[in-house]
Amino acid sequence: MTTPVLLVLGAGPKIGLSVGQAFAAKGYKVAEFRRRHRPGWVLALEDQPCKHRSSGDPESIYQVLMAxxxxxxxxxxxxxxxxxxxxxxxxxxxxxxxxxxxxxxxxxxxxxxxxxxxxxxxxxxxxxxxxxxxxxxxxxxxxxxxxxxxxxxxxxxxxxxxxxxxxxxxxxxxxxxxxxxxxxxxxxxxxxxxxxxxxxxxxxxxxxxxxxx
The missing domain is CATH 3.40.50.720 (NAD(P)-binding Rossmann-like Domain)
Incomplete structure (x- = not known):
């Protein structure tokens, strides 16, 4: 069976983090994209199958949604x-x-x-x-x-x-x-x-x- 995947765009410390946790708990592979990487936001997900991507370029909307x-x-x-x-x-x-x-x-x-x-x-x-x-x-x-x-x-x-x-x-x-x-x-x-x-x-x-x- 293929593992389900969640992609969170514009992931922040409130909804993005919690949504990632909720889906990871159900066995999803989680990838979160955000404009700025802040390590404190993702500590709760450090033991989960979660990947993170950050970008300082607001024009790269294929990679990240601007805050x-x-x-x-x-x-x-x-x-x-x-x-x-x-x-x-x-x-x-x-x-x-x-x-x-x-x-x-x-x-x-x-x-x-x-x-x-x-x-x-x-x-x-x-x-x-x-x-x-x-x-x-x-x-x-x-x-x-x-x-x-x-x-x-x-x-x-x-x-x-x-x-x-x-x-x-x-x-x-x-x-x-x-x-x-x-x-x-x-x-x-x-x-x-x-x-x-x-x-x-x-x-x-x-x-x-x-x-x-």
Missing amino acids: SDGVALDPEDPLSSVSISETTRIFATNTISPLIAAQEAVKGFKQLPTSASRTFIATGNLLNTAARPPVLTFGMSKSALAHLIWGSSIAYEKRGFKFYYADERQEDGGATIPVSGPAAGRAYTELAEKEGQGKWLWTFVDGKGYVES
């Missing part, structure tokens, strides 16, 4: 404080990089047997359904990412390829800040093991699983 740096705008006049260069960077991070990653994932999925998971999960937030003027451009990029996942979930469902925009929420439907790495690990392994495409917008509450947003 997301939110840009706070004037809440009463956000359009006057928008920087086109910053917006371009944000979209490169949150939209174009995932698009390329999804393209490459589909190429790989086509070569895998139907018994393989073939699941693509993007970490999202509520900005695809809620307006927050101070993070207008960041929300625009996340909304575009959500559309990428939604459209892909429809296009590839018959082939058995699964696409999810995973968004941790509070009991009242509000955003979870900060997010829980272990909760993401549990949710993402559930999605990988789930047969067939579920709700593409996978809003979940820690301890409860999927909940309607």
Whole structure:
């Protein structure tokens, strides 16, 4: 039997580390890619079959997704404080990089047997359904990412390829800040093991699983 593989792009010390741990515990080979290598992030995985790759070149999006740096705008006049260069960077991070990653994932999925998971999960937030003027451009990029996942979930469902925009929420439907790495690990392994495409917008509450947003 072929060993399943998890590739984490844009791996950070919270979700990336915890997701890697969760999948490694289930026997996956784990490869994590991040913009900057920080040894302290990966200590908990040192005894697991996990490989790490770092890159200081933000243009190398085939190798690593850039870390997301939110840009706070004037809440009463956000359009006057928008920087086109910053917006371009944000979209490169949150939209174009995932698009390329999804393209490459589909190429790989086509070569895998139907018994393989073939699941693509993007970490999202509520900005695809809620307006927050101070993070207008960041929300625009996340909304575009959500559309990428939604459209892909429809296009590839018959082939058995699964696409999810995973968004941790509070009991009242509000955003979870900060997010829980272990909760993401549990949710993402559930999605990988789930047969067939579920709700593409996978809003979940820690301890409860999927909940309607």
